[in-house]
Amino acid sequence: MADExxxxxxxxxxxxxxxxxxxxxxxxxxxxxxxxxxxxxxxxPPAQPPSVTAPASSSSQAPAVAAAPASSTRTSHAVTLPAMRDYKLGLVTFTLLSAEVSPQTSEKDALRIRLRMMNNDAYDTNFWDRSFRLLVDGVPTAPESDLNELVRARSAKEGTVLFVVPHGTAAGNLEVSHHDEQTSIPLAFAAPR
Structure with missing residues (x-):
């Protein structure tokens, strides 16, 4: 028989x-x-606190008003730019477009500087925070923005550089560098009267 x-x-x-x-x-x-x-x-899921959606007449709204930062009473203002706006460093030209100081906290202000970078080189180049420092009372400060763009050859890009300065800072110098060249641009931050 077969295998069983x-x-x-x-x-x-x-x-x-x-x-x-x-x-x-x-x-x-x-x-x-x-x-x-x-x-x-x-x-x-946890419920939202009642002060987020409470009507303005609610008593829970009062603490939120009291907790508002003191900087909310201050307003933004434009910075007066120097007459010379174009700064040529090698084959690159930086143009100051605008600058504004706005309150950030009760002790600090934000200085936003809008620039254009024209790349006249045959190669692409970086347009980034590393090219800028702000000198206030001789102390250099790095930007707190995240500008990091690549500017193609023979083209331009605009960007904003953000610095945080102590409230009430009257003036400073914007240092701009590209490769081995550098320039210093005086800026007055005081609000117009």
Whole structure:
């Protein structure tokens, strides 16, 4: 007679059992995650504080008004730019477009300087924060902006450089550098009277 089929021992089916259990656990875990994300199980998300949506006549609005920064009473103002606006450094020309001082905190102001960089070179070049420093009372400060652009050959781009200065700063010098060349531009920050 032909080979009779022998019954399999439980050792031969153990991998099948483990695979089935793994698949079942994975499916259950997936369902639990889906139910939690849908908000069907678990704790509800925290409610927004009532002062966020409370009407203006509510007493809960008073602390928010009292917590407003003192800088909100100060206003932004334009910085008077020098008569010379174009500064050529090698094959690159920086043009001052505008500058503005605005309150940031009760002790600090934000100085935003808008510039254009014209790249007259045959190669691309960087237009970035590294090219600028602000000297206030002889102390250099790096920008707090994230200007980092690539200006293609024979083209121009505009960007804004942000400096944080102590409130009441009257003047400073913007240092602009490109490769080995550098220039210093005097700026008066005082608000017009």
């Amino acid at each position: 089929e022998k019954p399999k021992t439980w050792w031969q089916t153990l991998p099948g059992i483990i695979t089935s259990l793994t698949a079942a656990i994975t499916a259950i875990a997936g369902l639990v995650v889906a139910f939690k994300q849908a908000g069907w199980i678990g704790s509800p």
